[in-house]
Amino acid sequence: MAKTKDINTENQILEAAKKVFQIKGMDGARMQEIADKAKINKAMLHYYYRSKQLLFEAVFKNAFALLAPQLNTILNDDSSIEEKVRNFTSNYISFIIKHPYLPSFIIQELNRNPEFILKLKEQKGFPNIAKFKKQVILEIEKGILKPIKGEQLFINILSLNIFPFVASPLIKAFANIDNKEFKQLMNDRKTEVANFIVNSIKT
């Protein structure tokens, strides 16, 4: 019984820390706010995670581990580029709608501390573009795709899928739309973006 309580508390803390860190970032987050959200005492945070830095790293790794497998589907799957673009776009946008703060959190913290990604790169399962590049070359040779560099296509796919969520306050302001309309636009993008990409690259 004591043991289940451990796990509960530790998890409560991690969940609370996620919410606070993902919105406020490492520098803006306060241990007090995390403690309040987890409905425990501030001292408990240190009991379980030693320091703010370690708690942050736990949250960050957790967040990245959610994101990476999504990318691997488009990089390492065996279906055609067109199929992968359509599947990925639909799945990824659905995924981000469920975790709206995740991409900007990852990006913001990596900009703050770019060396951090070196540690992540060592881990297996880290997204790698090599296979995707080969496939693009192959499909171009077969006449399925117009000439394009694999890197550029991959950057384009990521940009179109992720950017609107990262820059949502700007998008809403420029397009003069409220949250509801924004959500509608993002839902439409599940197919719109795939069509946009496929239109551009298919012969």
Next chain:
Amino acid sequence: MAKTKDINTENQILEAAKKVFQIKGMDGARMQEIADKAKINKAMLHYYYRSKQLLFEAVFKNAFALLAPQLNTILNDDSSIEEKVRNFTSNYISFIIKHPYLPSFIIQELNRNPEFILKLKEQKGFPNIAKFKKQVILEIEKGILKPIKGEQLFINILSLNIFPFVASPLIKAFANIDNKEFKQLMNDRKTEVANFIVNSIKT
């Protein structure tokens, strides 16, 4: 003579503050670091700008004022959509290469404080999508463009141009490239992105 010194000091501070705030963000920035960079005393910062918050706002408004006119060229210019896409993409990527921290700074701080954009919206010259939308509809009717919503096209243009810079640590890691190769890729994008977009939307 005393007056020229004022202007110099105030400018030195603003330049130093730009560098620090744009890299570290509001929460991560330290007044001491800004003072050191400006080669003046910490007390001077408060003499000229009263508080960290006011100094930050000066930097932020300055940064946004640089960005907005760039966007207005694609929104309000009278040339065709294709011409605007080609011009904008080339100019905007050149612009960001010169100010690499600007987009992520704006985006990060707006995510931290989304209400802030309401103040910006009131100012004249704030980018507005209305004219662009009408033009898209018109060119679709004329058979120049394939059907697409103006909002989605605008989001796509922004995404493709800005995202790689905002997420540069991720891009470098996934594509396994160093800073030099990254810069080369971004240079290529000045024309690559325009072609990608035009290919997709032209009939």
Next chain:
DNA sequence: GTCTATAGCCAGATAGAC
């Protein structure tokens, strides 16, 4: 494991001399 109380530090802001 969980709490209260507090140590210790650091950053923003100000007072006051020059």
Next chain:
DNA sequence: GTCTATCTGGCTATAGAC
């Protein structure tokens, strides 16, 4: 206008009782 010295508050982290 510019400096040094200092105040003040807030935050991370820990000590120590239960």
